[in-house]
Amino acid sequence: MRHLLTLILSCGLIVTAHAAEWTPDIEAWNSPEPPQPEAVVIRNVTVWPATEGDIIENADVLFRRGKIVAIGVDLDAPRGAIEIDGTDHHITPGIVDNHSHAAIIGGVNEASRISTADVRIRDVVDSESINIYRQLAGGVTTINLLHGSANAIGGQMATIKMRWGASPEELIFEGARPGIKFALGENPKQSNWRPAEPRYPQTRPGVEQVIREKFQTAADYQKAKESMPTGRAARNRIPPRPDHEMEAIVEIINGQLDVHSHGYRADEALALMRAAESFGFRIKTLQHILEGYKIAPQMAEHGAGGSTFIDWWNFKAEATDAIGYNPALMHEAGVLTALHSDNPELARRMNLDAAKAVRYGGVDPHEALKMITAYSADQIGAGDQIGRIAEGYDADLVLWDGHPLSAFSKVTQTWVDGRLYFDREADQRMQEALEAERAELMAMVLNQGEDDAGATETDTDPADSPATAKRQTFNFARHLTGYRPSELDHDEYCVFHAN
Amino acid sequence: MMNTVFSMQTKIASLLLATGLALSWSASAQITVLQGATVHPIAAPSIDNATVVIRDGFIEAVGTDVEIPADAMVVDMTGHQLYPGFVHPATQLGLTEISSVSGTVDTSEMGNINAALNVEVAVNHDSQLLPASIAGGVLSAHIIPGGGLIRGHSAVMNLDGWIWEDMVIRPQAGMHIAFPPGAVDDADNEDLKIINRTLDQARHWHQAMEASLSNGLPAPKRNDQLEALGPMLAGEVPLMLHANRYDAMEAALDWAQDQGFENIILVATPDVQHIAPRLAEDNIPVILKNVYALPMRRHEAYDSSFVAPARLAEAGVKFAIADATRGMDVANARNLPFQAGTAVAHGLDVDTAIKSVTLWPAEILGVDEELGSIEVGKRASLFAANGHPLEPMTQITHVWIDGQAYDLSAVKGRALYERYRQRQQSR
Numbered sequence: 001m002r003h004l005l006t007l008i009l010s011c012g013l014i015v016t017a018h019a020a021e022w023t024p025d026i027e028a029w030n031s032p033e034p035p036q037p038e039a040v041v042i043r044n045v046t047v048w049p050a051t052e053g054d055i056i057e058n059a060d061v062l063f064r065r066g067k068i069v070a071i072g073v074d075l076d077a078p079r080g081a082i083e084i085d086g087t088d089h090h091i092t093p094g095i096v097d098n099h100s101h102a103a104i105i106g107g108v109n110e111a112s113r114i115s116t117a118d119v120r121i122r123d124v125v126d127s128e129s130i131n132i133y134r135q136l137a138g139g140v141t142t143i144n145l146l147h148g149s150a151n152a153i154g155g156q157m158a159t160i161k162m163r164w165g166a167s168p169e170e171l172i173f174e175g176a177r178p179g180i181k182f183a184l185g186e187n188p189k190q191s192n193w194r195p196a197e198p199r200y201p202q203t204r205p206g207v208e209q210v211i212r213e214k215f216q217t218a219a220d221y222q223k224a225k226e227s228m229p230t231g232r233a234a235r236n237r238i239p240p241r242p243d244h245e246m247e248a249i250v251e252i253i254n255g256q257l258d259v260h261s262h263g264y265r266a267d268e269a270l271a272l273m274r275a276a277e278s279f280g281f282r283i284k285t286l287q288h289i290l291e292g293y294k295i296a297p298q299m300a301e302h303g304a305g306g307s308t309f310i311d312w313w314n315f316k317a318e319a320t321d322a323i324g325y326n327p328a329l330m331h332e333a334g335v336l337t338a339l340h341s342d343n344p345e346l347a348r349r350m351n352l353d354a355a356k357a358v359r360y361g362g363v364d365p366h367e368a369l370k371m372i373t374a375y376s377a378d379q380i381g382a383g384d385q386i387g388r389i390a391e392g393y394d395a396d397l398v399l400w401d402g403h404p405l406s407a408f409s410k411v412t413q414t415w416v417d418g419r420l421y422f423d424r425e426a427d428q429r430m431q432e433a434l435e436a437e438r439a440e441l442m443a444m445v446l447n448q449g450e451d452d453a454g455a456t457e458t459d460t461d462p463a464d465s466p467a468t469a470k471r472q473t474f475n476f477a478r479h480l481t482g483y484r485p486s487e488l489d490h491d492e493y494c495v496f497h498a499n
Numbered sequence: 500m501m502n503t504v505f506s507m508q509t510k511i512a513s514l515l516l517a518t519g520l521a522l523s524w525s526a527s528a529q530i531t532v533l534q535g536a537t538v539h540p541i542a543a544p545s546i547d548n549a550t551v552v553i554r555d556g557f558i559e560a561v562g563t564d565v566e567i568p569a570d571a572m573v574v575d576m577t578g579h580q581l582y583p584g585f586v587h588p589a590t591q592l593g594l595t596e597i598s599s600v601s602g603t604v605d606t607s608e609m610g611n612i613n614a615a616l617n618v619e620v621a622v623n624h625d626s627q628l629l630p631a632s633i634a635g636g637v638l639s640a641h642i643i644p645g646g647g648l649i650r651g652h653s654a655v656m657n658l659d660g661w662i663w664e665d666m667v668i669r670p671q672a673g674m675h676i677a678f679p680p681g682a683v684d685d686a687d688n689e690d691l692k693i694i695n696r697t698l699d700q701a702r703h704w705h706q707a708m709e710a711s712l713s714n715g716l717p718a719p720k721r722n723d724q725l726e727a728l729g730p731m732l733a734g735e736v737p738l739m740l741h742a743n744r745y746d747a748m749e750a751a752l753d754w755a756q757d758q759g760f761e762n763i764i765l766v767a768t769p770d771v772q773h774i775a776p777r778l779a780e781d782n783i784p785v786i787l788k789n790v791y792a793l794p795m796r797r798h799e800a801y802d803s804s805f806v807a808p809a810r811l812a813e814a815g816v817k818f819a820i821a822d823a824t825r826g827m828d829v830a831n832a833r834n835l836p837f838q839a840g841t842a843v844a845h846g847l848d849v850d851t852a853i854k855s856v857t858l859w860p861a862e863i864l865g866v867d868e869e870l871g872s873i874e875v876g877k878r879a880s881l882f883a884a885n886g887h888p889l890e891p892m893t894q895i896t897h898v899w900i901d902g903q904a905y906d907l908s909a910v911k912g913r914a915l916y917e918r919y920r921q922r923q924q925s926r
Contacts, residue, residue: 026798130797137801192599293919297926314628314830316599325916333923345793348801352837355891361916365892407840407890408849410802431800438798479743479768482797 022420023429024164028128031165034419039064040395041077045086048366048404049389050093050374055366061091063395066418071389084399084413092369092404094141094396094416095350096376096387098260098307099287099340102131102143102347103160103171105486109148109493110155114188114199115214117180117252118244119155121145125168126486131344132171136162136422138348139398139411142173142387144380146287147181148491149262152188152207153214154181156248157260159380161396161416175394177258177381179284180248182211184263184272185318187493192316208271215279218249258284258381260307262494264318266294273302285379287340289330290322296333305336305379310353310360327371328361338376342494344487355405365405394418530554530568531902535577536883541858542872551581553879556902561873579883579896582853583873584638588786588819588860589766590832592632592640592658593622598826606825607646611693614701615723616651618642619670622663628830629658630910635833636888636895638880641672641786641864643739643766645825648694650675652727653739655866657880659900669866673739673764674731678751680744691754698758701728737762737865739786744795745773752783764863769807770795775814784863785811785818787855790838792823802845808855809846819860820852840889852889878902 025031040063047056049071060075061068077083101108103126110116125145135143141162147155159176186192188207190199201207224240251257259276261283263269269286276283285305286292290313292299292306299306308330313322331337339354341347350372357368370387377387386394395418402409414422480488531553538549540561552560552568560566567573596603605621622642632640638658644651652671660666679690704725711718730736738760742748748767752774755763765771765778766786778785787807794803811818820839822828839852847855861871869878879902886893898905907913 134793134801186599293915296919296923311831311834312827313631314597315827317597320597320627321915323912323915325912325920329916329919329923332920345791349791349841352841352891358892359894360912362894402844405892406844407837408843410844427801434798479770480793480795480797484797487797 021426021429023426023433024133024421025430026130026133026434028132028165031133033163033165034421036066036417036419037082039078039081040084040415040418041075041081042084042086042091042397042399043075045399046090047071047389048090048092048369050366050370051388051390061389061397063397063415063418066395068389068391068393068395068397070391086399088401089412090400090402090404090409091389092139092398092400093373093377093387093389093393094398094414095139095372096142096144096338096380096382097135097140097341097347097350097372098144098285098338098376098380099342100143100145100344100347101148101342101490102135102145102344103127103129103486104145104489108489108491109150111148111150111193111493114151114201114210115153115245115249116147116151116155117153117214117248119147120158121147121155122158122172125158125160125171126484127166127168127171128484129487130483131347131487132162133164133422135344135347136164136414136416137411137427139351139400139404139414140347141396141398141414141416142176142377142382143347144176144179144260146260146491148493149181149183149187150193150493152183152201152210153249154183156180156257159382162414162421163416163419164421173382173386175382175385177284178251178256179258179260179380180252181287182259182261182263182272182283184261184268185265186316187262193493204268204271207268208275211272212275212278214249215253215275218246219253219279221246222250222253253279253281255281260285260287260379262287264288264290264316264322266291269304270295270298273298273304277302284381285336285338288342290319290326292335293323293326293329294321296330296335299330300334305338305375306330307338307340307376307379309342310339310356324356324360327357327368328363331357331363331367331371332361336375336378337371338379339371340376343490351400351404351409352407355407358405365403369404528554528568528570529556529902530559530571531879531899531904532567532571532573533576533581533883533899534567534573535575536579536581538581538873539583539853540873541583541854542874548577549581551873551879551881553899553902556879558873558875558877558879560875576883576897580886580888581873581881581883582636582888583857583871583877584880584882584898584900585636585835585856585888586655586819586860586864586866586870587632587637587640587821587832587835588856588863589643589653589788589821589824590640591643591645591825591829592628592832593624593626593642593656593663594618594645595829596623596626596628598829606644608644608651609646611648611690612697612724613644613647613651614649614674614697614725614727616644616727617654617670618644618651619654619656619663619667622654622656622666624660624663624666627911628832631830631912632832633658633898633900633905634895634907634910634913635836636882636884636898637832637835638882638898638900639668639866639870640832641860643673643824644675648677648679648690649697649724649728650677652736655864655870657900659905668869669864671730671736672864672866673737674728675739675741675766677741678747678754680742680747682754683744683746683750697724698728698732701725702732705729705732731760731762734760734762737764739764739766741766743768743770745770748774749777752777752781756781768792768795769804772807772810775811775816778811779815783816784859785816786860786863787811787818787820789823789828790820790842805841805845808839808842808852812847812851817859817863818855819863820855836889837891840891843889849887849889856889 160171399413682688682691858871861867883897
């Protein structure tokens, strides 16, 4: 108890010490909201607008109260505007990662029923996930939190902005269209996980069948609801029992809830598009879609976007034909193409995945950048608000100390809604403050002698709970300590297999 | 224009190979000359408009003032950048194909003591992962075993060949021991006792065997595991010591030095940066696993893994950058150079970064007389690129392994690309 009190006191001291300059904290709950300046102008910078326009060198970007107002050369800035020198720097829109599991509490998968359309990720957003801060440091400003891929029809997604320190409700980005996760292939058919009681379906035709059946059942449910008479005629009639799963699937058919479907192979993706067509709606995106290049013309015709890994392959039998050239080929065929992380570590360097779209198939660098900004925003129905540097867009911006697709460059600033949420200098202040705090606590512990010191060795870290221990057997999390379980959580049926 | 010339010459070469002519041709000297490229020897400053002469798979000359042998096949490489192939310092390429299909995975043997294992015998020379790695410029690799406390011998291999025997560059490159993390603050750690006991038994076994050979005493009972530990105990094969947290690394080094090992290579996570001064002082090289790792501890700086190479370099430690060596990273061994690239963004100078994936791994693995730079006498395993090879935007256009032009168009990814691009364009 005394330890806790001292901890709070020492944190308080540190916050006061830096009151003049905004400094983030390693804990979201203790991280102050950065101010939103009235006006900011970043000058003499290379602008990658991710629009139809060209890259502009030595230009200025002006934003006011969180919105971009002008891009040009020698812009007039309002009086009192904060001036930032962007010499030798590049500026891009904030990265939009439309396939993430980086901030979900209590498990990514409701791996039970074949359809869990009634489950909502927005109910379990983890605003404390350190991934939010770390990904800001990689230039990510919006992530789409998706349910896992264990079920043919998974839960409803939640899109958040990386407002480190805000509450779960405040993180939600209402500008994105609502959507739902689907999954095809090895995961829903349980190829790599065998529960004691197998679940229908166990084959790809079964997955396609169960999805069509759910669509039909939902259509029937809606018809039954609509055919209920009103007024006096309704007396003595029993309405259909309210069913949240069916309600969600009805919204899918009505085009109110966008489908984002996990899947690798061409056959099953084509089948899903045809099933949707037979119910009169369209699949918004095929996620991962490693064989998208085999059905790119059909995707373009249907209107399905392709959101893919650039080069992960061969981790499953269904991923053997994955090629780095997939984005180039889909893009060339007119498919709205984006790249995503699906992984909290990779999400910190999405710019290098975009760079590989240049390596594999020679995509123009500006187009490649759009695959992690403009086009990924378009895929979640927010391309008119985020993902581009254009007038009226949210001031979600990333300043890089070199070419944004270069391995030799890093992020120096990340702005969200015109607030400076990541700043290398502020990060440095935070590191120094944490170091000082740690030294102070260590000194206190050492001064208190053997008996008391023993107590601090008791590890009460939630990351050591048995449930987490099991999850931590995956490669990227093997030796990590001090993490909250949700921070290392991921779609365990999707890509990670211990070897 | 250049491409046309090159492809015509390749066609002639393959035509020759296809006919019996090739036999008599290769029976004499096979000489290839790469002309006009900017050559980056790594061990020396870059040379513009240089000539590289390759004879029978080895580099015979490099420079601007080089005489071109009369019977050489000359390839115009004007406008290209030539680099030595990347040497992957630790991977399980060849031992695994599809990580979720257990029948294709031979990475981790069961049990604690696997000293008698030799990985090269299980390297699948036709693994699809090998051409993908080669297309990324990773032309040779140190293949490591992954199961138990004492894991067996690793091998440095060419990534191209018709049988694994031909691919071995250096067998018994190291004996791998995973230091048990539980032994950090527990002198009675059971796993460490198993290791200690095994090493003691091995020493006694080898003493008895020597005594038997020199004095005609009865030989000890055959024991493959104990026999296999001999080269390491004699200091002929390095101890490759695996540890993941800095306290375990320190304990592992204390232990290894107590045991009398002098030929030690530490295989470690970015946490190794915290013991850099000791490594520099003791002259212990490091195989650095995975710059692309989340910070080891939640409270650490976001870039704590990215800065590890720079910290090692500042302290004067010799290191080779690897990936996670296992799991998903095996299929993406081709991404090795980008890890070094990211280290540049975070403070490592670019020349050191490129050494850390070419010359330094070759030196650490004891194959620097053959690999790691474009120098006279080394294997002609090199590639041509259109930009800096640590940049993911750069495209690799040509590869030679032991002097043989490698057909990149046959690599699965590129072949599928061409096939579907043609279909797409014909629509």
